[in-house]
Amino acid sequence: MPAPLTIRMATQDDRPAIYRLRHDVYADELAQYPPNQDRLLPDLDDSGNLYIIAQDGDTLAGFISITPPTAPRLFIERYLDESAAAELNAERPFEVRALTVRRDIRATGAASLLMYALLRWLATQGASSVVAMGREEVRGMYARLGLEPTDRHIQAGSQKYVVMNGQVAVAEAKFDVAYRSILDRLEQSVYWEMGMPFRPHAEHCLHGGRSFDAIGTRFDRLGTRGQIITADVLDAWFPPAPGVVQALAEDIPWLCHTSPPAQADGLVEQISAAREVAERNIVVGAGSSALMYQAAARWLSPRSRVLLTLPTYGEYPHLIEKVVGAQTDYLRLDPAQDWSLNLDELARALRRNYDLVVLVNPANPTGRYTDADQLWHVLRSAPPSTTVWVDEAYIDYVGTSGASLERKAALSGNIVVCKTMSKAYALSGLRAAYLVAPDQLATNLRRWSPPWPVALPSQIAAVRALQDPDHYAQYWHATATARHQLASRLQALAAWQVTEAQANFVLLRIPSEGTADRMRQLCEDRGVFVRDLTPLSPDFRGQWVRIAVKDPAGNDRIVTAVRAAADAMALLPPDRNEPQ
Incomplete structure (x- = not known):
């Protein structure tokens, strides 16, 4: 299996590598241009061009060029007469060209990924129409994109091109049909760094529980x-505390037909006593996922910038990318380093002024725990405008005192600790969780909490569980x-x-x-x-x-x-x- 490709927008620093690959393909391989001593083939009209690139590790694997309608002129205009060029410019299309993939990886799906990334990017830019110059060899791929060939052909060196055009919305729909199975496979084997979700529509995150x-x-x-x-799910293997079972078994009909305390006051009091955290800093919910969604709805928008680790609990990228649609960056956990969180890299990332940073400690799915004192030292350097969300679903299994950051989070200005009672308290089926946040953040979230945020059996079970730590x-x-x-x-x-x-x-x-x-x-x-x-x-x-x-x-x-x-x-x- 080839190494995972990274798909991203190119920067100016990527231009030399792009020009080298252009020379390898269009001069050496296709003889469209004469080879040169520098082995660089710059684009003649590159000032307004953008590139989407595929990287194989640190090596350029392929690229596709985009010329927006705001560029000085489209590349294709040099082959059109004045009337045809004026007609084209009236449509204000984006021009796509030079789909180029290194010869040794052309069978890996890299070209499909670049085309797909192009369409996702065009859709986010509000582009309506697109024009392309397609070589005869890739004409079929452009056609599956929904681009229709025109009667205009262009000869460039030994290569013959056909001019094609189409609508972005149509192209996106056709591509999904033609390449759906390929995309399903490629989505699992790509570092997607395009700033938008890989898929535009996905209602639910994939979890265990098969x-x-x-x-x-x-x-x-x-x-x-x-x-x-x-x-395949991380539910506790052991039973809840005897007091939990006894309380729930005493009067099941009453539990079913009785409304719970509207604000779960007793549960909040018990959490406060057990965790030594002020009640005003506690927000409860029907599981940590409910709290995640509640917070994201208040704190984030498609304009927000969020940092996640990779890998992480799957609900976070789903929520941030596919539900909110925010811009997401990833801090990769290196398998060669036993998936440990690199605190120096985290410290550097925190300087980028993200709106939200999400950490899971111990991490899911890797299980790596980062020492609380060392993590706290780094998180304190986060800008005041950055909210840091620390998910501690598995913290109780660490087995050491002081493993949690919840008490420190209550006194911070921008750090939130979220804790479910599902995993370590054997209450997965009852959906009870809480978060600890500084005063202002906690107050804001409580204002948007619905009444009866936790069911009556769940409130009772959580209170009884916290009363039996032994x-x-x-x-x-x-x-x-x-x-x-x-x-x-x-x-x-x-x-x-x-x-x-x-x-x-x-x-x-x-x-x-x-x-x-x-x-x-x-x-x-x-x-x-x-x-x-x-x-x-x-x-x-x-x-x-x-x-x-x-x-x-x-x-x-x-x-x-x-x-x-x-x-x-x-x-x-x-x-x-x-x-x-």
Whole structure:
């Protein structure tokens, strides 16, 4: 599998590399221009041109040129008479030309990605019409874009071109139909840095939870739930505190027909007491996702600039890019550095005056934890205009005091800590969460909180859970032990790379690229659901699966299923015994 391509708008610094590739293709390969000693082929009318480029690591892999109607003149005008040029300019089209891809990667989909990036960019610029000069060899691709050939042909050197034109909206629709399957594949293997979402329309983020395909989303096969290992979602493997179960079981009909406290005052009081944070700094909601959406609706717009890490919890890029439509930059976590957050890079990024910076600590899906004191030291350098959102969904599994930033966030000017009670308190089905924010931010969010933000059973469960810290502390410790045992057993299968998260899951790296989805399928055939991480970052390269820690019997089934899948994929030595 080739390395992931980066697709982005070119800067002035990219021009020499573009000119070198132009020379390689149009002088050496196509003989459209004579070769020159400098091996650079600048564009004759480059002052008004823009480029979208594809990079293969640090090397230019391809580009496409755009001449906007505001440029001094379109390239095609040199081949038109005065009347035809005037008619063309009256339409104010964007000119597209010089779709160029390095010879050795032309079979990778790079050209399709560049064309698609072009259309996405044109749509965001409000462009209506487009004109192109297409070589006969790529005429079919332009046609699938919805561009219609005219009767005008142009000869340039040994190459023959046809003039084509069309409407951007039509081209975008046709491209989606013609290349949908290719785009589905390429979306998972590209660094998309175009400043707009890869797809213009996507209503929901892809999550785990495929086990409900077996149970049924209408819950008509609930009896099968005991036969399934749901290791593709990160729900707690242990039960809620006894007080939670007792309170919910006492009067179920009353819980169903009674409205909860409208502002969840008792829950806020209990969070304040348990976390030693003032009530005025607390906002509660029906799960952390509800709080995320509530905050984004108030703080962000399509003009906002947001920094995320890559990879990160999938709901954040979906919300920021596809729901809000904000401009998004990514701080990449390097797999060679065990996916750790580079604090020096974060400090440099914070100087860019983002509207919002989102961090998950411990990170999901990688499970890396960044020391709270070191992280706080860096976050304090963020400009006052930058809001920093720290998601601490898995912080309780870290197992050390002072791991959370929530108390410091309450006293800050611009730092928010969001904490769900789903994962570490075994309340995923009840949807209870809270955030801690400085006074002004908390007040603003509460003003836009609906009444009854948390259901009555959820309020009761969350209060009772916070009243029994000893119950959960013992299970968090037991989770760390079970996680280490599961990682060791998976590692023993074939000396594969297994990464222990500082949370309730492990990461398994399969030796062959592109095999994670097959591993997932084969495990599901045995009733064990694991998460293929490929959609979350190109760096996963189809090799990584995430597996939630379960109870001893569940972990036994996980190891057995992974071994069987690996055997079926011929990834294990034939004499390898199942680890004990």
